[in-house]
Amino acid sequence: MMGSGMRFRAMVAAVGLLFLAVTVDAVAETKVNSVRLWRAPDNTRLVFDLTGPVQHSVFTLTAPDRLVIDINGATLGAPLNVNSSNTPITAMRSAQRTPTDLRVVIDLKKAVTPKSFTLAPNAQYGNRLVVDLFDNAADAAPIPAPTNVATVAPVPVTPVEPAVKLPPAPAGKRDIIVVVDAGHGGEDPGASGSRGQREKDVVLAIARELQRQVNGMKGFRAELTRTGDYFIPLRGRTEIARKKGADLFVSIHADAAPSAAAFGASVFALSDRGATSETARWLADSENRSDLIGGAGNVSLDDKDRMLAGVLLDLSMTASLTSSLNVGQKVLSNIGRVTPLHKQRVEQAGFMVLKSPDIPSILVETGFISNANEASKLAAANHQQALARSISSGVRQFFQQNPPPGTYIAWLRDSGKIVQGPRDHRVNPGETLAMVAVRYQVSPATLRSANNLKSDELKIGQTLTIPGTELAAKE
Numbered sequence: 001m002m003g004s005g006m007r008f009r010a011m012v013a014a015v016g017l018l019f020l021a022v023t024v025d026a027v028a029e030t031k032v033n034s035v036r037l038w039r040a041p042d043n044t045r046l047v048f049d050l051t052g053p054v055q056h057s058v059f060t061l062t063a064p065d066r067l068v069i070d071i072n073g074a075t076l077g078a079p080l081n082v083n084s085s086n087t088p089i090t091a092m093r094s095a096q097r098t099p100t101d102l103r104v105v106i107d108l109k110k111a112v113t114p115k116s117f118t119l120a121p122n123a124q125y126g127n128r129l130v131v132d133l134f135d136n137a138a139d140a141a142p143i144p145a146p147t148n149v150a151t152v153a154p155v156p157v158t159p160v161e162p163a164v165k166l167p168p169a170p171a172g173k174r175d176i177i178v179v180v181d182a183g184h185g186g187e188d189p190g191a192s193g194s195r196g197q198r199e200k201d202v203v204l205a206i207a208r209e210l211q212r213q214v215n216g217m218k219g220f221r222a223e224l225t226r227t228g229d230y231f232i233p234l235r236g237r238t239e240i241a242r243k244k245g246a247d248l249f250v251s252i253h254a255d256a257a258p259s260a261a262a263f264g265a266s267v268f269a270l271s272d273r274g275a276t277s278e279t280a281r282w283l284a285d286s287e288n289r290s291d292l293i294g295g296a297g298n299v300s301l302d303d304k305d306r307m308l309a310g311v312l313l314d315l316s317m318t319a320s321l322t323s324s325l326n327v328g329q330k331v332l333s334n335i336g337r338v339t340p341l342h343k344q345r346v347e348q349a350g351f352m353v354l355k356s357p358d359i360p361s362i363l364v365e366t367g368f369i370s371n372a373n374e375a376s377k378l379a380a381a382n383h384q385q386a387l388a389r390s391i392s393s394g395v396r397q398f399f400q401q402n403p404p405p406g407t408y409i410a411w412l413r414d415s416g417k418i419v420q421g422p423r424d425h426r427v428n429p430g431e432t433l434a435m436v437a438v439r440y441q442v443s444p445a446t447l448r449s450a451n452n453l454k455s456d457e458l459k460i461g462q463t464l465t466i467p468g469t470e471l472a473a474k475e
């Protein structure tokens with residue numbers, strides 16, 4: 001942990017130096033070629049794509065509300081067009097103040113609080129200027145439904161079905177809360193596949209499906225860290241988990257590796273003694289770098305929180321890590337039935353999102369998007385569903401054995417209501433859904449819902465999840 005933390009800070013310092021070095025001799029040869037926009041629940045992010053480094057300043061004007069962005073050492077390379085529906089932006093104009101200074105004026109429906117920073121080129125993009133328009137607190141719950149208005153068409157994702165939500169549990173029998181984190185988002189696309197599949201899209205589709213499945217399990221509730229195509233800093237993701245009262249945090253990713261032949265899914269828990277393999281170390285760095293890509297890296301990191309986290313970490317990390325490894329192993333065994341595994345056991349690495357000291361946390365690398373075969377599978381709805389099913393099964397198995405006190409699942413266990421935990425059943429020739437239902441004394445409807453079946457047709461060799469059987473009649 002120490003090692004990766006220091007590496008992270010060293011990277012921040014290195015990026016800072018880089019800016020210093022390049023901005024000194026910046027001249028007006030930089031062109032602003034395009035602007036991209038993402039809407040998050042509480043902010044709007046604008047990313048200006050530049051051909052080189054710039055200096056800039058941002059300020060607001062009132063009556064009417066406007067945001068002014070002065071980009072020094074730049075000229076306009078192409079008209080700036082964005083789709084600003086569902087944002088506070090009504091229009092965007094630009095003019096050359098001097099031959100070398102470009103001014104962009106954004107007309108606003110309401111006042112915003114801006115934050116801005118520049119980013120150095122990376123593998124996907126060149127120099128960028130990022131301007132975040134934060135909604136003011138007074139406008140709480142302002143603009144719903146984050147909309148992806150990125151310029152690149154997303155890969156096909158699983159159609160989102162309405163979540164099946166069961167009636168709330170009675171007092172003292174609260175739901176177990178699983179926070180599902182789709183990695184990357186917005187300006188940070190994550191890894192990419194050879195046919196343009198993007199990690200951020202694939203993992204969001206899997207996360208949504210996982211949420212739907214978990215919400216269909218009595219006694220469980222799932223929440224997402226991000227619900228659309230926008231970036232959340234890594235620390236923000238663990239903060240969301242804490243605010244939602246997570247009993248478990250599951251971060252969903254897809255791998256990339258220098259070798260296009262690398263394949264298979266992996267499950268990670270936090271390492272307290274550094275990465276356990278070369279691959280794990282490589283991955284940990286590329287995932288942590290996400291914060292730099294997304295922008296939090298060279299803005300402000302809260303040192304006080306980091307110190308407090310360090311203390312808490314020592315106190316309760318051991319217990320959380322034991323649970324993380326346990327749930328991780330169950331998830332891994334289930335994933336192994338639907339896709340090849342990269343490693344047969346839970347790996348450990350210093351991923352930033354796993355560093356909640358008090359919330360068991362796992363990171364699932366669902367496959368290698370850098371592998372052409374796995375990339376097409378990852379983008380397919382039926383494979384996304386199967387992956388989500390294997391994760392939700394592992395999570396359910398873990399909590400049925402280790403229910404947090406005060407939850408419905410703990411109450412079930414303590415009143416001896418679970419006579420048999422969930423199992424898998426492989427369909428034999430000639431077997432119908434009704435026959436399987438009778439054999440395990442569950443209703444066909446329960447089987448359909450537990451397996452997300454759209455029809456009663458079964459395939460020979462198909463694996464069905466048989467939910468835990470309760471003695472008690474339905475409440």
Ligand SMILES: [Zn+2]
Nearest residue numbers: 183190253254
């Ligand atoms: Zn990732």
